[in-house]
Amino acid sequence: MADFDQELDATGLNCPLPILRAKKSLATLSSGQVLRVIATDPGSVKDFEAFAKQTGNELLETKDEGGKYTFLIKKS
């Protein structure tokens, strides 16, 4: 069930590293491809919403699996 093209493990990283790493990973993808980010920073939930809003990349999904957060971001 690979509904993403690349995965970024940002587990254990704190603000602003998950966002910065995601930005870097997205730069390697082409438009329409999807990046899956795994993070443990609770602040990343709001931050990825804000990141998507400001960069135009679409946040397809946010999942909270008890302290582990996964995000699907589609490159604009």
Place this chain on the structure above:
Amino acid sequence: MSEKKMAIIATKGTLDWAYPPLILASTAAALGYQVQIFWTFYGLQVLKKDLDLQVTSLGNPGMPMPMPMPVLLQALPGMQSMMTGMMKKKLKEKGVASIEELRELCQEAEVKMVACQMTVDLFEFDKSAFIDGVEFGGAATFFDFAGEADICLYI
């Protein structure tokens, strides 16, 4: 699409206060901002190749301590390096980037670092002690960029 701009004046040279300008600059760059940081006075310590940033609870009653400690004890020799060591350990444990790492991320993202020439002269700093890519300028240089900035911060 015209890029948004953020200008920061960074004046602090302690381990804790080195974080805000670098976190904000790297994040803004990731969001598509063009960023310039003007480092002045003690802020210049953050641009040194060999960083020796310290932190102390002296004069900072807001700093959380593992145990209550009288101010006079906090002033004892060795306390500052102990507190700095503890802070670095905590930052690492919590997955917070090091100053070196954040600074590198800023430079990769083309955050422009401007060092205050007046401060360099005042403290007789050796320009070769600073990281590559630093530009030197004065207040007018700052306003050249800040005058067109959407966000302007003084830290």
